[in-house]
Amino acid sequence: MPYESTKPTRSPSAEELRARIPGWGDDLDPAHRRTWQERSDIGDTGAHWTFPERQPGGATRERSVEHLMLPPVFGTAQPLHGFSGAIRRFAYDRLGETKNTRWLLLVLGDRVEAWGAHARSLFTRHPDNPMTQTGVLAEFEHRPLRSRFGRGRRDLKHSWMDPIVVAGPWVAAVFVTASLLRRIARRD
Template sequence: MAYTPEKPKAAESSDQLRARIPGWGADLDPRDRPAVPRERFDPNLSGARWEFPERQPEKWPRERSIEHKFLTPVFGTSCPPKGLSGVIRRYAYRRYSEGRAAHWLLLLAADRVDTAESTLRSFVSLRPDNPVTQTGVLSEISHHGLASRRGHGRADVRHHALDPVIVAAPWVLGGWVAYRLARRVAGRR
């Protein structure tokens, strides 16, 4: 026992552990270890049971880099390109190499367009996004938001004044546009 003058018990021997714990020491024999082939260098031993992996079926045309001859055997399918952002992504992959800044700048622009498309889609849906609860604005009040930023040497303090503008500006602009459209429609009636 720790912090007492008694001598600690000696560790159990391998035979005692094997008798007490079922399966203990199963990997002591190198022939039984699963990692043994990796412990030996054999240039012909890759572990693969195929010459080329089985290809994932392509349900719609996927974007791929112009440097590559074909699409990778496995690729993501959870977020297929759609809308204007999808058009921008396809153009970036079709036109520019991955080594060009234009490729990556177009992909960044497509991300921004996708964000705007998602916001507009949320306005059209029956359950639009709630900027107050989903952006964490309320936690700034309830969890000492300003106090957690002062005196801690945080590097992101410089842009905290811009964060509300970046988060709220699209919503304010969208509300203003909706208000103007509503006034125009009401004025015509």
């Protein structure tokens, strides 16, 4: 049945559903629902649980808008910071977990954090090396054609994008840096 904004006038009966959908209603009889949740012969397992004491510092932590409170214990190792933190905080504070926009913003926050880490590495003694850290060189060393074709791999449809996704940000960074250096040189 296609989605409609109004409620259908009549729901199908159990007999109609059973005739139309193979296996519909097989679990209606409790004798056919022998799952671990409904077993009465387990007895006392000795398991007990009380609500633990709350961890301090929860007022500043991000939580989903669907939840009234944070769990009693939560991680504090990676607090949100910078522009990526602002993107993530906006996603947590304004959008529910069912919204694709929320998840896309969280992914964008991760990408912004990764770009910031790559940019910061340029000012260290050991900047990132995309050729060795992305595994591009390993592609040529371990039978690249034989491992890709004739094996039923699903990633062949998007493999043409891999060099763009991996090398694209680096090429863009070199282009932007070179153009900025040219502008500075022309002004002097």
